[in-house]
Amino acid sequence: xxxxxxxxxxxxxxxxxxxxxxxxxxxxxxxxxxxxxxxxxxxxxxxxxxxxxxxxxxxxxxxxxxxxxxxxxxxxxxxxxxxxxxxxxxxxxxxxxxxxxxxxxxxxxxxxxxxxxxxxxxxxxxxxxxxxxxxxxxxxxxxxxxxxxxxxxxxxxxxxxxxxxxxxxxxxxxxxxxxxxxxxxxxxxxxxxxxxxxxxxxxxxxxxxxxxxxxxxxxxxxxxxxxxxxxxxxxxxxxxxxxx
Amino acid sequence: xxxxxxxxxxxxxxxxxxxxxxxxxxxxxxxxxxxxxxxxxxxxxxxxxxxxxxxxxxxxxxxxxxxxxxxxxxxxxxxxxxxxxxxxxxxxxxxxxxxxxxxxxxxxxxxxxxxxxxxxxxxxxxxxxxxxxxxxxxxxxxxxxxxxxxxxxxxxxxxxxxxxxxxxxxxxxxxxxxxxxxxxxxxxxxxxxxxxxxxxxxxxxxxxxxxxxxxxxxxxxxxxxxxxxxxxxxxxxxxxxxxxxxxxxxxxxxxxxxxxxxxxxxxxxxxxxxxxxxxxxxxxxxxxxxxxxxxxx
Amino acid sequence: xxxxxxxxxxxxxxxxxxxxxxxxxxxxxxxxxxxxxxxxxxxxxxxxxxxxxxxxxxxxxxxxxxxxxxxxxxxxxxxxxxxxxxxxxxxxxxxxxxxxxxxxxxxxxxxxxxxxxxxxxxxxxxxxxxxxxxxxxxxxxxxxxxxxxxxxxxxxxxxxxxxxxxxxxxxxxxxxxxxxxxxxxxxxxxxxxxxxxxxxxxxxxxxxxxxxxxxxxxxxxxxxxxxxxxxxxxxxxxxxxxxxxxxxxxxxxxxxxxxxxxxxxxxxxxxxxxxxxxxxxxxxxxxxxxxxxxxxxxxxxxxxxxxxxxxxxxxxxxxxxxxxxxxxxxxxxxxxxxxxxxxxxxxxxxxxxxxxxxxx
Numbered sequence: 001x002x003x004x005x006x007x008x009x010x011x012x013x014x015x016x017x018x019x020x021x022x023x024x025x026x027x028x029x030x031x032x033x034x035x036x037x038x039x040x041x042x043x044x045x046x047x048x049x050x051x052x053x054x055x056x057x058x059x060x061x062x063x064x065x066x067x068x069x070x071x072x073x074x075x076x077x078x079x080x081x082x083x084x085x086x087x088x089x090x091x092x093x094x095x096x097x098x099x100x101x102x103x104x105x106x107x108x109x110x111x112x113x114x115x116x117x118x119x120x121x122x123x124x125x126x127x128x129x130x131x132x133x134x135x136x137x138x139x140x141x142x143x144x145x146x147x148x149x150x151x152x153x154x155x156x157x158x159x160x161x162x163x164x165x166x167x168x169x170x171x172x173x174x175x176x177x178x179x180x181x182x183x184x185x186x187x188x189x190x191x192x193x194x195x196x197x198x199x200x201x202x203x204x205x206x207x208x209x210x211x212x213x214x215x216x217x218x219x220x221x222x223x224x225x226x227x228x229x230x231x232x233x234x235x236x237x238x239x240x241x242x243x244x
Numbered sequence: 245x246x247x248x249x250x251x252x253x254x255x256x257x258x259x260x261x262x263x264x265x266x267x268x269x270x271x272x273x274x275x276x277x278x279x280x281x282x283x284x285x286x287x288x289x290x291x292x293x294x295x296x297x298x299x300x301x302x303x304x305x306x307x308x309x310x311x312x313x314x315x316x317x318x319x320x321x322x323x324x325x326x327x328x329x330x331x332x333x334x335x336x337x338x339x340x341x342x343x344x345x346x347x348x349x350x351x352x353x354x355x356x357x358x359x360x361x362x363x364x365x366x367x368x369x370x371x372x373x374x375x376x377x378x379x380x381x382x383x384x385x386x387x388x389x390x391x392x393x394x395x396x397x398x399x400x401x402x403x404x405x406x407x408x409x410x411x412x413x414x415x416x417x418x419x420x421x422x423x424x425x426x427x428x429x430x431x432x433x434x435x436x437x438x439x440x441x442x443x444x445x446x447x448x449x450x451x452x453x454x455x456x457x458x459x460x461x462x463x464x465x466x467x468x469x470x471x472x473x474x475x476x477x478x479x480x481x482x483x484x485x486x487x488x489x490x491x492x493x494x495x496x497x498x499x500x501x502x503x504x505x506x507x508x509x510x511x512x513x514x515x516x517x518x519x520x521x522x523x524x525x526x527x528x529x530x531x532x533x534x535x536x537x538x539x540x541x
Numbered sequence: 542x543x544x545x546x547x548x549x550x551x552x553x554x555x556x557x558x559x560x561x562x563x564x565x566x567x568x569x570x571x572x573x574x575x576x577x578x579x580x581x582x583x584x585x586x587x588x589x590x591x592x593x594x595x596x597x598x599x600x601x602x603x604x605x606x607x608x609x610x611x612x613x614x615x616x617x618x619x620x621x622x623x624x625x626x627x628x629x630x631x632x633x634x635x636x637x638x639x640x641x642x643x644x645x646x647x648x649x650x651x652x653x654x655x656x657x658x659x660x661x662x663x664x665x666x667x668x669x670x671x672x673x674x675x676x677x678x679x680x681x682x683x684x685x686x687x688x689x690x691x692x693x694x695x696x697x698x699x700x701x702x703x704x705x706x707x708x709x710x711x712x713x714x715x716x717x718x719x720x721x722x723x724x725x726x727x728x729x730x731x732x733x734x735x736x737x738x739x740x741x742x743x744x745x746x747x748x749x750x751x752x753x754x755x756x757x758x759x760x761x762x763x764x765x766x767x768x769x770x771x772x773x774x775x776x777x778x779x780x781x782x783x784x785x786x787x788x789x790x791x792x793x794x795x796x797x798x799x800x801x802x803x804x805x806x807x808x809x810x811x812x813x814x815x816x817x818x819x820x821x822x823x824x825x826x827x828x829x830x831x832x833x834x835x836x837x838x839x840x841x842x843x844x845x846x847x848x849x850x851x852x853x854x855x856x857x858x859x860x861x862x863x864x865x866x867x868x869x870x871x872x873x874x875x876x877x878x879x880x881x882x883x884x885x886x887x888x889x890x891x892x893x894x895x896x897x898x899x900x901x
Contacts, residue, residue: 048424050420050423050424069423069428069429070420070423070424071423071424071425071426071427071428071429074423074424074425074426075426079424080424082421082424086418086421086424088413088414088417088418088421088422089417090413090417091410091413091414091417095410095413095414098407098410099407099410099411099414099422099425099427100425102407102411102425102426102427103425103426105407147425151425151426272679276678276679278679278682278683280686326862329866330862330865330866330869333865333869334606334869335606335678336602336606336607336608336812337865337869339608339682340608340804340808340861340865341861341862341865343608343801343804344801344805344858344859344861344862344865345858345862347797347798347801347854347855347857347858348854348855348858348859348862350851350854351850351851351852351854351855351858352851352855353851354850354851355849355850355851355852355855358847359850359851460851464797468687468690471683471686471687472683472687474683475680475683475684479679479680509694509698510694510695510698512690512691512694513690513691513694513695513698516687516688516690516691517691519684519687520672520673520684520687520688521672523672523676523680523684524672524675527675527676527677527680529680
């Protein structure tokens with residue numbers, strides 16, 4: 001469904017991606033892993049149009065979308081849940097969701113979508129008329145994902161959804177991602193919490209300083225972990241997690 | 245009775261100033277641009293009033309509507325031609341651009357019409373005085389209050405209950421994320437400029453109605469009022485702009501009464517000094533808004 | 542190689558920007574002096590005076606990235622102070638009938654008068670800028686603009702000092718081609734050394750990334766403050782030289798139209814560098830003169846049947862927006878000319894992405 005070929009991107013003089021290629025197939029849950037600064041978020045930003053890539057091709061269902069505006073790319077069917085959730089704090093939960101449905105609004109369909117969101121995220125029904133800024137971190141993350149789903153994306157991209165959440169909430173978020181995949185939603189997930197991500201994903205890409213280090217199934221990555229740990233210089237589980 | 249007169253005139257002036265500063269903040273909220281050309285939208289509406297009243301038989305209500313529409317159009321055109329291409333450049337580049345647009349429009353008026361003021365004749369009832377609550381005030385002042393109330397309610401409804409309004413509020417908070425929702429950047433920015441121009445046009449009717457004349461630099465005073473009022477009220481919310489407008493109107497009328505005649509010509513200077521001192525203690529203004537300083541890129 | 546030659550090549554190497562900029566200005570002045578009409582000499586003098594004012598603006602605005610609309614106010618203070626100090630009492634009592642007697646009696650030679658003008662401008666700037674430099678972007682720009690208005694109100698209303706909105710005349714002519722040239726070259730050197738000085742570097746760091754500068758221990762507010770006062774001092778001196786060139790003026794000369802002209806010079810050339818300020822001043826001075834001629838010709842022709850106003854400013858505004866759209870770093874592009882020219886270009890391209898982004 002999504003095919004990224006030889007993607008280069010930079011922030012001013014600082015190069016963040018040097019020729020990354022990856023693919024997400026229909027119905028897959030794919031993880032993009034790597035340490036801080038490896039270029040994971042940059043990849044998502046480039047795909048969603050927030051950052052203009054210098055070079056390379058990004059294809060969604062064989063249509064070139066590189067260098068298109070973010071609002072156009074959303075209409076093509078890619079929805080990004082940005083890092084840090086980026087809830088509109090001054091808007092109510094309802095208004096946040098209404099904006100999520102900006103491109104797909106149709107009254108009855110919108111009502112149905114809301115019902116579906118409420119079954120997935122019951123808390124949002126309770127908080128429906130509260131300001132987004134008053135929600136807790138976990139609730140904000142749920143709202144961010146719900147908001148992104150409102151546009152009926154072909155591909156959902158999640159940037160560090162577990163960041164800053166308590167362990168229980170992290171469990172919930174990963175369960176949720178898993179259940180979204182079960183519903184047939186194609187997902188590209190960026191995570192630092194590699195251990196947890198590997199439990200639920202179909203395939204993995206590993207980024208290191210802007211280049212692809214590994215691609216394959218979680219099992220393949222785990223079998224190569226010995227090499228990886230040597231490579232990263234760590235040995236213990238904890239360190240392995242950090243290094244990933 | 246001076247008391248009632250003072251109150252009505254102050255509310256009226258405050259309403260006008262609230263509209264003036266609201267127009268500026270609409271664009272600032274989304275683009276983070278302090279638009280120096282804002283006063284010129286008031287000016288072009290003034291010239292539209294002049295041309296329509298002096299050279300055409302158009303009835304007054306149509307004249308006013310067309311003038312407001314012209315200000316909105318010019319505002320939109322300046323966005324399209326000048327601000328849109330520099331939007332991704334630095335903040336100073338945008339500020340300098342707005343300064344240049346202001347100079348351009350002023351000198352276009354100089355070149356096309358005249359450096360001298362032109363008389364604008366609005367219907368005579370506009371400036372008739374009436375008596376309310378024992379106070380004798382121009383009907384115009386009552387009309388300002390009514391107009392401002394209608395516009396404020398209308399804009400509140402727009403911002404709260406329409407998708408465009410919600411998108412504009414969202415864009416003022418997090419511009420990039422709003423685009424990630426599929427909201428076109430140009431749509432919200434253009435909408436902000438059109439609303440800004442419309443407010444400037446409405447302001448122009450009352451401003452020009454008061455002086456009964458228009459000249460190329462007439463936009464300077466409303467621009468300054470918008471600047472100072474928004475700074476007092478707080479630049480990061482629409483409420484701040486409205487509050488700032490009323491506070492400024494009150495300050496202005498109070499100073500006009502209290503200052504001795506010998507220093508009245510320094511009134512503007514004194515007001516600015518008060519404002520600058522006020523900012524030392526509360527740089528974010530009276531109303532702390534939720535808008536961020538995120539630039540549009 | 543003789544030591545003299547080595548010295549020359551050393552200077553070229555380390556101070557090539559300064560040499561590359563000042564030699565043409567100097568040669569231009571000599572050329573104009575020997576071969577051109579008095580009109581051109583006068584225009585060249587005006588160019589040099591403008592250059593002082595634009596370089597002073599560049600010092601603060603170019604290095605800090607803050608739009609400083611008060612600049613022309615400091616020019617005005619310098620002009621008034623130096624004129625009040627140097628105009629003979631007899632002329633003053635006639636020209637400014639309401640002037641305070643104490644001021645009328647003052648009479649100083651022109652050079653100290655100009656210098657004191659700079660000091661007064663700097664002193665007032667030192668008081669006013671203290672609160673202003675703390676304010677954030679938007680609020681800061683607005684208050685700087687409001688400050689310009691306050692200065693203008695004071696200049697037009699305080700007729701015991703400035704003759705109010707009326708013309709202040711009888712200022713002795715002093716600023717010849719050579720004096721203006723000397724002033725311009727000294728200011729050029731000052732602006733150049735300032736840009737490369739540690740204060741200038743810190744200021745540019747804060748322009749490019751305010752928070753990173755904070756993190757590196759740069760006191761952004763203080764850095765801006767010192768530069769602002771320095772810039773006001775140079776502007777005040779420039780204002781004095783301007784006053785003794787133009788010999789009569791009114792507060793109008795220190796307001797929107799004039800700050801706009803100075804801004805066009807800086808922005809069209811490129812605010813980020815001293816080279817940009819020089820190029821912009823040269824381009825705009827010539828263009829403005831040409832447009833004035835066109836205006837005059839049109840006014841005298843039968844085409845319009847009236848005076849043609851505003852064409853100059855209108856055209857400059859259009860040109861400025863075009864430059865901001867297509868070449869936001871200005872004609873020069875935010876870098877300095879340097880010797881050898883080719884190497885400088887290559888080095889510039891390496892930093893271009895970081896530099897151009899903020900040099901607009």
